[in-house]
Amino acid sequence: MDTPVLEIRDLVKNFGKVEAVRGISFAIRPGICFGLLGPNGAGKTTTIEVIEGILSPTSGEILYKGKPRGRAFREEVGIQLQSTELLLLQTVRETLEVFRRLYRRRAPLEELIQTCQLQDILDKDNARISGGQKQRLLLAMALANDPDLIFLDEPTTGLDPQARRHLWDIVGRIKRSGKTLVLTTHYMDEAEILCDEIAIVDAGRIIAMGRPADMLAAHGDGTVMTLGPGALDGCLPDHFPWTLRQGEGGVAIHTREPGETLKTLVSLGADLNRLSVRAFNLEDLFIELTGRELRP
Numbered sequence: 001m002d003t004p005v006l007e008i009r010d011l012v013k014n015f016g017k018v019e020a021v022r023g024i025s026f027a028i029r030p031g032i033c034f035g036l037l038g039p040n041g042a043g044k045t046t047t048i049e050v051i052e053g054i055l056s057p058t059s060g061e062i063l064y065k066g067k068p069r070g071r072a073f074r075e076e077v078g079i080q081l082q083s084t085e086l087l088l089l090q091t092v093r094e095t096l097e098v099f100r101r102l103y104r105r106r107a108p109l110e111e112l113i114q115t116c117q118l119q120d121i122l123d124k125d126n127a128r129i130s131g132g133q134k135q136r137l138l139l140a141m142a143l144a145n146d147p148d149l150i151f152l153d154e155p156t157t158g159l160d161p162q163a164r165r166h167l168w169d170i171v172g173r174i175k176r177s178g179k180t181l182v183l184t185t186h187y188m189d190e191a192e193i194l195c196d197e198i199a200i201v202d203a204g205r206i207i208a209m210g211r212p213a214d215m216l217a218a219h220g221d222g223t224v225m226t227l228g229p230g231a232l233d234g235c236l237p238d239h240f241p242w243t244l245r246q247g248e249g250g251v252a253i254h255t256r257e258p259g260e261t262l263k264t265l266v267s268l269g270a271d272l273n274r275l276s277v278r279a280f281n282l283e284d285l286f287i288e289l290t291g292r293e294l295r296p
Ligand SMILES: Nc1ncnc2c1ncn2[C@@H]1O[C@H](COP(=O)(O)OP(=O)(O)OP(=O)(O)O)[C@@H](O)[C@H]1O
Pocket: 015, 018, 019, 020, 038, 039, 040, 041, 042, 043, 044, 045, 046, 047, 186
């Protein structure tokens, strides 16, 4: 098997009495997109900031291509931060040019512009670009040293749906070019689309890890039927054979026999006016594992 690009062993990070990361371990194979998922405060950013070297670990081991992080790590890693402040009076082109000059190893400027779709905004001041354009520029900056391993911390938080999709296309293109990506996100749909493997983090620990499809198959899969609030009031029998939960503005039923479930709901006289049916997804998995919604 290939040496993992990154291997984390029993990582712990405390801030005083706050145990932000409580013994996280994982290994990332070359060329994949690995996602760290979890709700606010789960410990995702702390984990990647420790790996990046921005924070020091309380304990644990971090190996890059099988060795402790050193010069190769600093030269071969690209980081897209959540809150980079750009110089407002610099243009997009100037920002990229200045940033590239910081490195000995550099990606060609034209390639960065093409990959991150910056052609139309090169002469705009950073103060005048949209949120999605800023994320694309930050991504180009993370690629400036032609890195082997790229960290993206919540790259689409705050973007509108169109800008999110645009960024997903670009991340997909970077992945196809053979680079390894580590991504943090709260969005399960984003992880399902972009990530080959994911770790779901909650309260500083990994609670599930693997390929999204394997994780879904192992933990449930099937169908989720949602009904409006009160749709089962007064008609729910003592023994209802499928998992029920409150949420999504009503009641959600997890079933592997959608036809049978529907027949039962009809025979019980449930209110089906607001019935919707969809596949079980990673967000459902998170809720079933933790008993909590992913986002407040
Ligand atoms: N510098 C710090 N000092 C004290 N506590 C901190 C510090 N940074 C993070 N924490 C705490 O550590 C825990 C994990 O935070 P972290 O930012 O890593 O979570 P996250 O999963 O990235 O959340 P988000 O999605 O909101 O970014 C939280 O309880 C947070 O309040």
